[in-house]
Amino acid sequence: MRTAVVIGTGLIGTSAALALTERGTTVHLRDADHDAARTAASLGAGTVEPPEGMVDLAIIAVPPARVGQVLADAQREGLARHYTDVASVKAGPRQDVLELGCDTRSYIGSHPMAGAERNGPLAARADLFDGRTWVLTPMPDTDTETLNAALELVALCGAVPVVMDAAAHDRAVALVSHTPQLLASLVAARLEHAPDNAVRLAGPGIRDTTRIAASDPRLWVDILSANAGVVADILEEVAADLGGAVSGLRAMEAADAAKRGEGAAAVADVLRRGNVGRARIPGKHGAPPTRYEDVAVLIGDQPGELARLFAEAGRAGVNIEDVTIEHSTGQQAGLVKLAVAPGAVPTLTAALRERGWSLR
Ligand SMILES: NC(=O)c1ccc[n+]([C@@H]2O[C@H](COP(=O)([O-])OP(=O)(O)OC[C@H]3O[C@@H](n4cnc5c(N)ncnc54)[C@H](O)[C@@H]3O)[C@@H](O)[C@H]2O)c1
Numbered sequence: 001m002r003t004a005v006v007i008g009t010g011l012i013g014t015s016a017a018l019a020l021t022e023r024g025t026t027v028h029l030r031d032a033d034h035d036a037a038r039t040a041a042s043l044g045a046g047t048v049e050p051p052e053g054m055v056d057l058a059i060i061a062v063p064p065a066r067v068g069q070v071l072a073d074a075q076r077e078g079l080a081r082h083y084t085d086v087a088s089v090k091a092g093p094r095q096d097v098l099e100l101g102c103d104t105r106s107y108i109g110s111h112p113m114a115g116a117e118r119n120g121p122l123a124a125r126a127d128l129f130d131g132r133t134w135v136l137t138p139m140p141d142t143d144t145e146t147l148n149a150a151l152e153l154v155a156l157c158g159a160v161p162v163v164m165d166a167a168a169h170d171r172a173v174a175l176v177s178h179t180p181q182l183l184a185s186l187v188a189a190r191l192e193h194a195p196d197n198a199v200r201l202a203g204p205g206i207r208d209t210t211r212i213a214a215s216d217p218r219l220w221v222d223i224l225s226a227n228a229g230v231v232a233d234i235l236e237e238v239a240a241d242l243g244g245a246v247s248g249l250r251a252m253e254a255a256d257a258a259k260r261g262e263g264a265a266a267v268a269d270v271l272r273r274g275n276v277g278r279a280r281i282p283g284k285h286g287a288p289p290t291r292y293e294d295v296a297v298l299i300g301d302q303p304g305e306l307a308r309l310f311a312e313a314g315r316a317g318v319n320i321e322d323v324t325i326e327h328s329t330g331q332q333a334g335l336v337k338l339a340v341a342p343g344a345v346p347t348l349t350a351a352l353r354e355r356g357w358s359l360r
């Protein structure tokens with residue numbers, strides 16, 4: 001792909017622009033908020049100068065309710081040979097695209113299954129989509145060249161393409177993305193008025209389960225309003241399970257031993273079903289779930305420590321699959337957990353020990 005325009009230079013648009021720019025595509029950046037486009041350009045995501053002619057691909061990375069109009073305007077302008085969007089819901093934008101009379105041969109819906117709880121260009125990363133699934137939802141008359149342009153985008157971003165029907169996509173993400181978002185928000189909302197001395201005990205468990213509760217409510221209302229019925233159906237099933245868990249817990253407090261046993265069995269059943277569901281989540285590149293092992297390193301809370309640690313892992317030839325950082329309350333130190341393939345643990349620990357890092 002030689003040239004592209006990204007419309008909407010927030011988290012997703014700028015991340016795609018950074019990945020394309022790194023691979024040699026000339027990317028033109030546009031946003032209703034000029035500061036967002038200028039910020040993306042200053043990060044090296046491309047240029048705010050308009051393209052001189054038609055570009056190969058326009059990537060529309062604006063909130064779902066805006067996709068149709070942005071596509072209609074871009075096509076009227078003759079901006080690109082092919083168009084895609086990245087919205088988290090597909091049926092709503094598809095309907096808008098049809099109602100606005102857009103050219104559906106040069107358009108294909110898409111949705112990268114990667115993101116973050118922060119929005120805006122400053123949260124963007126060139127490797128955001130690396131190894132992640134990227135759903136493509138062609139229209140019945142989408143041209144093969146348009147499908148190929150979208151496949152090239154996905155490949156240049158290091159993602160794995162999956163072609164799906166828009167409605168099937170929306171049902172799937174209701175389960176794996178939209179309901180989890182609401183549940184994370186509900187768990188985090190319990191902390192709103194909780195006493196400080198309880199909140200300060202927060203450890204990795206609640207951090208893991210509520211990270212996405214920090215997401216932008218405006219964007220999520222837009223996403224959820226385009227998939228409300230399906231998400232409500234799943235939440236009703238969750239509510240039934242919650243009812244079962246509450247009854248189980250109440251029974252666990254009963255005077256009668258048999259009742260306590262029944263309660264414990266009901267709660268154990270929820271926990272066991274959670275184990276089974278969790279084990280089904282695929283690893284990177286859609287591979288079967290992979291178990292990584294953590295190498296925990298205590299680092300000083302000072303600029304450059306993390307970069308030095310990552311460079312050390314790179315020198316040892318070890319791929320870091322994931323990373324979590326726990327900041328100790330009231331201390332100028334943090335515990336960094338580097339998730340690596342089990343076979344890489346001895347190499348990494350030996351290399352870090354040799355260089356004087358404090359391992360836990
Ligand atoms: N946040 C995620 O984790 C995630 C993941 C995958 C897909 N998505 C989808 O990607 C899209 C963008 O989300 P984001 O997280 O990057 O949001 P964001 O808020 O970071 O960026 C959206 C940008 O679009 C701009 N914008 C809004 N309306 C516009 C218009 N009419 N013309 C030009 N620019 C306009 C905004 O100014 C903003 O800079 C959404 O459709 C979202 O559903 C988000």
Ligand SMILES: O=C(O)C(=O)C[C@]1(C(=O)O)C=C[C@@H](O)C=C1
Nearest residue numbers: 088112113114115116117177212
């Ligand atoms: O990991 C995150 O922070 C996300 O927000 C990612 C996530 C998801 O649910 O997996 C959220 C919404 C998107 O449409 C796609 C990805």
